[in-house]
Amino acid sequence: MTDLSDRIITHYERHALAWDADRRNAGWNDKRWLDQFVGALPHGAAILDLGCGAGVPIARHLAEAGFRVTGVDASPTFISLCRSRMPDQEWIVADMRSISLGKRFDGVLAWDSFFHLKPDDQRKMFPLFAEHASAPALLMFNTGPAYGEAIGSYRGDPLYHASLDAAEYRALLAAAGFEVIAHAVEDPLAGGRTAWLARSAAT
Template identity: 60%
Template sequence: MPSRATVLDIGCGTGQPIAHHLTEQGCIVTGVDSSPEMIAMAKDRQPAGDWLIADMRTLSLSRTFDGLLAWDSFFHLGYDDQRRMFAVFRRHANAGAALMFTSGPSYGEAIGRLEGEPLFHASLDGAEYRTLLDAHGFAVVAHAVEDPECGGHTIWLARLR
């Protein structure tokens, strides 16, 4: 991304640690999350950011960004909602924009736990993610499955062609 890149953090939560890191690197961050409580915490922790309460599935900000990030957020959506998100990504991407998101390692659903509460996770398979990226103008730059260097996350990095 260019210096002073604009980044859309989709499902930003509290803005920690990702948005904080991006801001330290000189990025101009806009974070969206459906939780008013999470957005309030993000505003307190990162006052320089632009923090918005919004549902990622219907996001329409009428502006584009140099980078899009859906870290530990996108995979809380069901299969069909994930498929529809690729149009949302495209709509918010500048020419040449980077897109990074996390997914599961393979097709399936799981229920995890966060602070004792059940938490839904779903993932398409890798071939379908590749097809969706390609259909929306993104080329895969890198893909790591359960990367041990990154806490076991499955990570996708793509660039808008």
């Protein structure tokens, strides 16, 4: 499984155009979580979207709502699509695990991306979230429902997913200075996603 986790970036780059088309044509069944995220942010907030994909529908919705988006994805094809669709926003080709942008954001997203990281890489992301979070800031990501690794499939290729358990996520969030404000396990109104919404403390 570790080997499959190392193929995530090449997997998405290989299937980038197909994935983009499938995502745009699919129903947006997780929008209720983005609405919670957006509803708790001030107008014009700066948002860091980690694993932004091709920017549709999430980054486009954020930009149209007046937010300033910085999108990060390791797929050059995805970032090229983002730049063509939303040239006024900032787009960066990078591995989310190694970024250090030197600035902070009012909101940080790792939606439908964080769960592709190996367990140890997920643990290492929480200091990175904190490094890029203003005080206060919102953090939203989704995971699996319980500890473990799983292999899905997309276009005939295996697709790696992993999750820690809920208690460890809570501990990692607390250690990074975040408080959980909303959490759902396999939310039936969001395509079965297990979602986390947290807030960093104000200074």
